[in-house]
Amino acid sequence: MSSTMMCAKCARPFTSGSILSALDKKWHPECFVCTICKRTLADQSFHVKNDDPYCANCLKENFQPRCATCRNIIDPSEQYMTYNDRAYHKNCFTCAACHQSLAGKQFCIKDNGYYCPEHV
The missing domain is CATH 2.10.110.10 (Cysteine Rich Protein)
Known part of the structure; x- marks a missing residue:
């Protein structure tokens, strides 16, 4: 009995083409996307929050604190x-x-x- 690998996102088998490994799972490259903007993360760095992948921009815009006075995002390197x-x-x-x-x-x-x- 053969075991067919399935994509973590779409649950379709890998028939041909690339297989992306990330977050201890296998993905079609087009299925590994940012949780918010849905852009592919296959060829870029990504961040994980609550086990979900995010592009750097979405992580920054949605999870970095904003200053209550100027409303700008507070960079993680700033005090x-x-x-x-x-x-x-x-x-x-x-x-x-x-x-x-x-x-x-x-x-x-x-x-x-x-x-x-x-x-x-």
């Missing part, structure tokens, strides 16, 4: 801070009055804004 479950670039977490960085400093909350002690 950032969090307050009340919101992420901030260190230079974006500033006093509402003087715009000096509050990162690592004492601050007060007034009228939904953050203030250094000098401007409360």
Whole structure:
């Protein structure tokens, strides 16, 4: 009895052509795609989150934290801070009055804004 290998995505057998091995499974190259954008990952690097493959752009756009002030994605190499479950670039977490960085400093909350002690 012969064992026919099947694609992890489409469950069709491999009859001819390339077989891609990734995530401990076998895939038709056209079946190994980004979970979000569905673009092929056969010839590019990819990232895995919760056992699903993602292209670098979709991982960044959908899973990297965004700064609550400027709304830009915070690069994984950047140091950032969090307050009340919101992420901030260190230079974006500033006093509402003087715009000096509050990162690592004492601050007060007034009228939904953050203030250094000098401007409360």
